[in-house]
Amino acid sequence: MEAFPVIDMEKLNGEERAATMEMIKDACENWGFFELVNHGMSHELMDTVERLTKEHYKKCLEQRFKEMVESKGLEAVQSEINDLDWESTFFLRHLPVSNISEIPDLQDDYRKAMKEFALKLEELAEQLLDLLCENLGLEKGYMKKAFYGSQGPTFGTKVSSYPPCPRPELIKGLRAHTDAGGIILLFQDDKVSGLQLLKDGEWIDVPPLKHSIVINIGDQLEVITNGKYQSVMHRVIAQSDGNRMSLASFYNPGSDAVIYPAPALVEKEGEQNQVYPKFVFEDYMKLYAGLKFQAKEPRFEAMKTIKTPVNLGSIATV
Structure with missing residues (x-):
């Protein structure tokens, strides 16, 4: 198996730029995932965010998760569970309006670190x-x-913990899915693994690297690139030991953004090759909510039957 693509962003600034851009292109076309190192975010900030995230789980969420496990009798399950994920999560919204100040139980230093972290990730996403x-x-x-x-x-972060699981062979940390949105930036635990992607029919581990950011392509980028870049099925395997931290930040279209293949890419391939419909992002998200853990292709097909506004015009400039 070829090695998982790891991109050193510092090399974009020197004579290895062309080779590095080629690596990004190959990762987008053949993997749907890649991992960034030397991405410009301070290691000190990342260490602070990791420490505060793990402290917050211990203090505010661990007991709640244990009670949920007990109430559902999950410690004693005997057969595979296909409608539940072994994860503890909460969501932070950054754009268009932040809700960080409204989330209960967050300490001030955690709020401050997450705001700074989100700003850096937003810059990285746009780059x-x-x-x-x-x-x-x-x-x-x-x-x-x-x-x-x-x-x-729209931009937000799903903060997840994947606690030790007594029956990891029977419960997934997170069931297989593609991501609905645009570009996803993941800061994951560098000690406890678990994230896997599906490539050529095989599940491949996404290696945990300290201070790296894992990038993956969402469904909207697949549409805009007219299928040149594909969103890829991925999942989280529950582990019997270690508590895996995951901060997945989703840089997505605005809710009323109209998504369709870039005309320049369709023209290159010929009109008849536009295989994706034009739709409003919010409509896609409503559909996705009930079909997240199913194949993406029927979602794209379903969007062909949903009427979009008539006066679409050209893409609004900022």
Whole structure:
């Protein structure tokens, strides 16, 4: 098996830029996932976020998770469970309006660190979208405009803990799915593994690397690139020891953004090759909510039957 793609972003600034861009292109076309090192985010900030996330789980969420496990009798399960995930989660919204100040139980230093972390990730997401545009031959800023809608992109973080599981062979940490949104930036535990992606019919481990950010392609990027880049099925395997931390940040289109294949890419391949419909992102999310753990193709098909606004015009510029 070829090695999981790890991209050193510092090499974008020197003579290895062309080779590094080629690695990103290959990862987007053949993996749907890659891992970034030297991405510009301070290790000190990442260490602070990790420490505070783990402290918050211990103090505020661990007992609640144990009670949920007990109430559902999960410690004694005998057969595979297919409708439940072995995870403890909460959500932070950053854009268009942050809700960090409204989340109960968060300490002030945790709120402050997460706000700073989110700002850095937002910058990184936009930088990556421009790198993808460059590789695709799209004008700089095209992806950001495509995501913009009337109020800018939506951006939020799912903070997850995957506690030790007594029967990891019977319960997934998180069942297999593709991500509905745009580009996903994951800060994952570097000691406890568990994330896997499906490639060529095999489940491949996403290696836990200290201070790395894992990137994956969401369904909306698949549509905008007209299938050149694909969202990929992935899952989290529950572990019998260790508590895995996962902060998945989703840089997504605005709720009213109209998503469709980039005309420049369709023209390159010929009109008849536009295989994805035009739809409003919020409509897709409503459909996805009930079908997350099923194949993505029927979702795209279903969107062909949903009427979109008539006066779409060109993509609004920022």
